[in-house]
Amino acid sequence: MSGQGTRNSPLVLRPGIAEAPIYVPGAHGDEKDGVPPAVLSANENPLGPSPQALDAYRGSAALERYPDGGAEKLRAAIGEKFGLDPARIVCGAGSDELITLLIRCYVGPGDEVLQSQHGFLMYAITAKTVGASAVLAPETPDLLCDVDAMLAAVTDRTRICFVANPNNPTGTYIPASELRRLREGLRADILLAVDAAYSEYVDADDYSDGADLVRDYDNVVMLRTFSKAFGLAALRVGWCYAPAAVVDALNRVRSPFNVSVPAQVAGVAALGDAAHLDRSLRENKEQRARLVGALSQLGLSITPSVTNFLLVHFADATSASAANAHLSAKGVIVRSVAAYGLPASLRMTVGTAEENDRLLSALTDFLA
Structure with missing residues (x-):
């Protein structure tokens, strides 16, 4: 797909969109x-996916009905599974949508989004679409997120710091102590977004998916997905755990029916199939x-x-x-x-x- 047509159009795009690369999966x-x-x-x-999730998906045949806009049952099931307050959970069409919504809420023209050098591409791509730029902090020689380098890369224009933990595509993680040190070193007006899409796979004792930081701070968001360990990539369903103010902001900008009925019921069933x-x-x-x-x-x-x-x-x-x-x-x-x-x-x-x-x-x- 080419952006040539975009550049030749007489219509005026918002800053950054024409320059944003198209993600290639x-x-x-x-x-x-x-x-x-x-x-x-x-x-x-x-x-x-879980056989129970498949059964739930196949049974969601009332196609004439809109989904539950608040994904109440799914949020309740997530809260029960992970010991979280459902009121502080927002569901999205994959965690990709939630990344986009966070950037729409907190980043604008001239701002910066901070991430590690080999972090997930969508952080930088989405930042460009709102007229912002991505700052890539160097990683350690063994491809770990370098907290000192991240903190050194902060400027007065930094608005969100994304940390994929574990990181894609390196497969590495930083321990809970380093993740907390990063949060403590950031200004209060910088949102720390911990992308824990692969957290289910981690069994290290010193790992944190970021939920503890969300509980302890009012400027941390944890992102999760059903696309990986739960095997529901085709249905596009993700979620985040966030402070009340961030939840309110996300609910104001997300689409009212952003998670389909099949995605919601399959997600609930997948959570129940341990x-x-x-x-x-x-x-x-x-x-x-x-x-x-x-x-x-x-x-x-x-x-x-x-x-x-x-x-x-x-x-x-x-x-x-x-x-x-x-x-x-x-x-x-x-x-x-x-x-x-x-x-x-x-x-x-x-x-x-x-x-x-x-x-x-x-x-x-x-x-x-």
Whole structure:
């Protein structure tokens, strides 16, 4: 998709929109010779959604009815599952929508959004659409968010500081103590947005998804999603936990029926199926360890990950591009992360055992 038509239009766009790049999602590939691709490009749950969520989705057939605009039952279920006050939860069409709404609420022309160097692309893209700019703070050599570098990058124009914890595409996280140190080092008028989309996968004792900071401060938001561990990416449902003032602002700017009925009922059902979530996390952990071992034996370097994906490093950008093309030709779809400033690396979702077999076979062939 090109912005050429936008630039040639006689209509006047708001500042920044024409300059904002269009987000390119991970490809899903095509079936070849009757064999579906091994899709390891978008960090989806390879086991799919909970059977209970599927049943709820299929039973939501009253298509003539509007959704519950406040997602009351879904917010109540989230609150019960995570021990949070439903009144401080806002649901959205994926956490992407909530990122957009936060920026619409608190960022304008000339402002800055702060993030780590290899953070999620949508923070910077969305900032541009409101006439703001993104400031990318350097990460540590091992691709961790560097709190000192983040704080050093703050200016009088900083309005939101986004921290993906764990981070996509690196798979790394910073401990609760560092996340709190970041909040304490920011001005009171800077919103700290903790994007915890992959939090379900983390079992480290020193990890925080940011909920404790939301309770302790009035300028922190935690973002979550049903797209990853819960396997509901197609339905686009996410949520945030926020101070009352932020909740009020988000409810003023969001669309009145922004989460569909199928998304709401499937989300409630997914939260109630602890067995499926446990299985998803257990198998991910087992397969992730297997992939790390096998990829290391192939001579590849992997950034330690606490998520459902691995950042795999090649000798240079040319090698990474060639590996990506070879995998694609073999029906294995992974993600280039050149747009994230990591041209010599590829991001690979942890798939099923069979999908991972295909990945390892194709990489072995490429490296032979």
